[in-house]
Amino acid sequence: MSSLGILASSSSSSSGGMLSLLTPAGKVAGTGILPLTHKIGQLFGHGALDPAVLKVVVGSLPATYGDYPQDSDVAPSALFVAIFSILALAYYYxxxxxxxxxxxxxxxxxxxxxxxxxxxxxxxxINWSQDVTRVQTGIAATVFTLVSVLFVNMLNMLFGHRIFTRRHPETGNASWFNIAMAVIYFVVIGVIVMAILGQAIPYIYFLDSTHLKMCQNVVQAAAILQVLYAFAGILLIVTAYTIPPGKIDHRLFFKGPKETLPKTFSATWIESCSPFYFPTKGSQQIIHRGDPQAKYIRVIPSEEAPAGGLADHNDDHPNGPKMRTAIILIVVTSLLLSISSAFRCASTFILVNRGGYANVPFSNWIFHNWVLYMFNGAFEVIVSVLLLVFRADLRFYIPDKSIASTNETSSDLTVDQTTSEAVKPETSHLA
Incomplete structure (x- = not known):
């Protein structure tokens, strides 16, 4: 066995023995894996890490959610590559x-x-499983995982916001409420950056105990926020149906008339939410500036009357989708995403080495790869399928904002450009 093999055999009773010898003084063993692999390559060559030595090295590293991939990870990862590829094609279609x-x-x-x-x-x-020392690949795989699931959490919160607006149109459409929601959406970017940096820095640099603790705290905070984002859709729905319509003052600190019967309208051309239903071409109603509906509050379609019947709704929707189904869809998907996020969050508070070599047992079951494939693989597939089958594109669609009509003169457009209202055709609201 190579020199590293001798080091490995002498450290089998101590999880961090070999890493401690190769880690600079004052730094925590298990950090700086990227420069450490470069150092090992320079000293002993790439082939020095034979399977027995590599097993000790990996077992000495900090345990990570989903575990460090091995040959057994190729099949399940390939399965999810195929499933999500099909789902991507379905969404784009x-x-x-x-x-x-x-x-x-x-x-x-x-x-x-x-x-x-x-x-x-x-x-x-899959690529990382071929060589666990490919630290850059591991970091990239983690980044794509964190970014993607946060997007779905944010989207569920957006759908919850739309249900809230149908129940409380005067509040859900209020400036202060939309500003607050926009700030929450924007904070998602900060959470992503926090999670990435906190996860990646200990692998890129050698850290002392103080700075390592700071990174661990950042990862834990980001994980907690991720759970809150995943559950936010349910909180919005519970708030919407716990508080009677009209009880939340939409004016807040802004002066203006209190609207007790806000005018609303929805896409009445949506007559079904069947998996294979598509509205007839040309049935969509385009709202132009100057039309009465241009100033109405846009809400999602439903058989249920907006604001419990208090709103002055333009055109009833007797054949529209049921609000009950939309609520159940968001509650179920939010619960699945919350459970998924909760497991990862719990793992960030269990600060142990991986173990799993010689006579050292595996540290904790939550770090096994099957946990990742079940809660961050299968659960997210279920969420994606539910949004497809129950046609979220129809249930949570709100009519596009009003656009300039074709008969507007150039002089009218010139005057409008000096006002607060944009004159160019506005893009669809992110639905």
Missing amino acids: IFIRDYRRGHKFWAFFGLGGYCVLRVIGFGLR
Whole structure:
């Protein structure tokens, strides 16, 4: 056995023995894996890490959610690559077909992108399993996993917001409420950056105990926020149906008349939410500035009257989708995403080495790879399938904002440009 093999055999009773010898003084063993692999390669060559030595090295590393991939990870990762590839094609097919008919539901374009990110993430995991010392590949696989699931959590919160707005149109459409929601959506970017940096830095640099603790705290905070985001859709729905319509003052600190009967309208041309239903081409109603509906609050379609019947709704929707189904869909998908996020969050508070070599037992069952494949693989597949089968593009669609009519003169457009209202055709609201 090589020199590293001798070191390995002498450290089999101590999880961090070999790493401690190769880690600079004052730094925590298990950090700086990227420069450590470079150092080992320079000293002993790439072939020095034979399977027995590699097993000790991996067992001495900090345990990570999903575990460090091995040959047994190739098959399940390849399965999820295939599944998410099919889901991406399905989302893009529906989005393109909707778009060609004037129904712009950009969330399905985003969900298709989410599936592509999952394909890349599991594909990188396959590559990582071929050589666990490919630290850059491991970091990239983790990044794609974190970014993608946060997008779905944010999207479920958006759908919950739309249910809230149908129940409380005067509040859900209020400026202060939309600003608050926009800030929450924007904070997602910060959570992503926190999670990536906190996860990656200990592998890129050698850290002392103080700085390692800081990274661990950042990862834990990001994981907690991820759970809250996953559950936010349910919180919005519970709030919407716990508080009677009209009880939340939509004005807050802004002065203005209190609307007790806000005017609302929805896409009445949506007559079904069948998996294979597509609205007839040309049935979509385009709202122009100057039309009465242009100033109404846009809400999702449903047989249930907005604001419990208090709102002055334009055109009833007797054949529309049921609000009960939309609520159940968000509650179920949010629960699945919350459970998935909760397991990963719990793992960030269990700070142990991986173990699993010689007479050292595996540290904790939550770090086994099957936990990742079940809760961050199978659960997310179920969520994606549910959003497809129950046609979220129809249930949570709100009519596009009003656009300039074709008979507006150039002088009218010039005057409008000086006002607060945009004159160019506005893009669809992210649905």
